Amino acid sequence: MFNELPFSQACENNKQPILEQLTKWLVNEQCVLEIGSGTGQHSVYFSEQLPHIRWQPSDQPIYLENIKRRIELAKLNNLQFPVALDVTKPWPTLNEQVHSVFTANTLHIMSKTMVEALFRGLGTLLEQSGCQLIIYGPFNYQGKYTSESNANFDALLAEQDSQRGIRDIEWVTQLASAQGFSLVDDVTMPANNRLLRFIRKTSK
Template sequence: MKDWDVGREALVAPAVARNRAAILGVLRDVLPETGTILEIASGSGEHVVHFAAALPALTWQPSDPEPAYRRSIAAHAEAAGLTNLRPPLALDAADAAWPIARADAILCINMVHIAPWSATEGLMDGAARTLAPGGILFLYGAFREGGRHTSESNAAFDADLRARDPRWGVRDLETVAEAAARRGLRHETRVGLPANNLGLVFRRPASAAPA
């Protein structure tokens, strides 16, 4: 995949280069062939630009609540010159209303553990409102399973997150799935990914009435 020359406002997250190919492999299997894909907490914007370049039949809508990240997303997008990538939205997952009415899929990478639990609750509420019937919510990150960390490195990561902010931390997969189920989102797929991360797919039933 091509790398582009970007301006000074474009931020670089080293983990993106290590995980974007693995995440894209899952997305190729679960995303629709056409439609609008909303990314929540796009951060630097490197993921969404990579995915938009690889999947040009889809329209990609990045978002982030932080102005510095939105500037980075815009800088990466401008350098890439992609016509299927929309300008970033100012969107906080925890807000009761989002500035987008409908999406065919929602993507959220590495937010659930680096945010208060209220952000995950808001993400589930927003997905239930915004996803088209049959649409998916894809989460990527570190999760505990059965009340246990899946590796020593994830346990250390969790301790570091909680030291930085006690509202943060690696979440239990079962708790996240329960929060989704309360909004009518069915946990469909669990995919093991490199560095002890998981890809989780939740689906809104195809028969769901508009929220």
């Protein structure tokens, strides 16, 4: 059954290293919103491994049916059905308050306008001091690639869509800061990726 669903090898490769950090950072969290759940592989795995958390997947409407199918097969009590979320449109009203957001491999496939919309939405959703934003993916530092493979990947992204590209961490940090978030962790991950954790320092 699972073989019939979309499958991401990258998700399979990075889920354990990401979990090692989430286990430390999400100890006291009750509900996490995942933005850009894609195939749903992360949603299922993290829900299995973090049973104290109610995991809320989300993505654009075209991806929801496959995510829902994977969730139905997983049969996990703490894993919610996905909600539609387009960062450029009004965000959905969630059933419960969220204090942490996780997103993986999304910023480089979004346009810059979409990334800006994402952070504006997060600033409204995560209003309280202490809320967490956790982002996984490749980033540039001081406008430079961290590896040749990232440079090649960025060129491939540009071929697919001129609006895509690996983002400068300085720009991402600036967008986060404008919404009250400070970068507190920047963890080296496999395959030249990073795991960033931002904490909201001020409440609205």
